[in-house]
Amino acid sequence: MTQTGSYHVETIASNMEAEIERLKSQVDLFWDKEGKHYIEYGLKDGMSVIELGSGPGYLLEKLLVTFPHIHVTGLEIDPILFNYANANVASHEADRCQMVEGSIMDTKLNEGSFDFAITRLVLEHLPDPIGAIKEVFRILKPGGKAVFIDNDFEMHIMTHPHIFELRALYDAYCESRYAEGGNPKIGRELPRLLKQGGFSKIDFEVISAHSDIVGDEKFFKSEGIGIPSKLVQDGFLPSKVLGEISMKWRNMIRKDDHSMVRQLYMASGEKPQ
């Protein structure tokens, strides 16, 4: 199976192991808010839940720990991440979790199989997000719910004191993802895309993490230098700009009154009965 689009764990950052750790921290950064929204959107213990594009499986683990009777399926196209996810869920009862190697574009899973589907930080990397949404719709049971979460890089981490050069970093990131067929500003389009994919009862929220609430450490771990360094290596960002950002970032965190805030875009929909 060929993986297309703008997320490839081996090449998106300068160090793959660090990138996998970053994905884990990105789950931790938002989990308190995200978990509550999943429940609000209909997730219940005992349900059959799928995460599509599950990466190394950290969200699957959160679900398994939080909901003791849940059944989770992780679908992942990348063989390295598939193996990570398999290892991560292995400590849980085998009848509560399974990993499937495959593409969200054509999962080969039976129609009407799941009560709840989560697709997190995947659509923004796909050349055909509507095709993916239609496939998620197909494998849901009638009345089943789906949640899609993505970035919109018009807004990413904002700091106090403000670091003007972060805009250049996010623009370079967008240019790089667009060049590979992704859409790093898909967040704002999610409600319409879900409608086009067949969903009804669509809802939309922007959720946020703030350093004064979750602490600095989660922000540091969920960012890191791996992707910015790769943008420099690939010629999307001048090294001088990255140097300025690094210096201003260090100055920012030395200030007693510093803060960091980041958003994710979350849309939910229901497959009509």
Ligand SMILES: C[S@@+](CC[C@H](N)C(=O)[O-])C[C@H]1O[C@@H](n2cnc3c(N)ncnc32)[C@H](O)[C@@H]1O
């Ligand atoms: C940014 S990561 C997000 C991982 C995980 N959902 C999370 O929130 O931590 C994007 C994931 O989507 C996977 N992916 C990309 N294209 C895919 C496809 N066509 N089918 C399934 N997974 C895909 C990547 O391999 C990667 O694991």
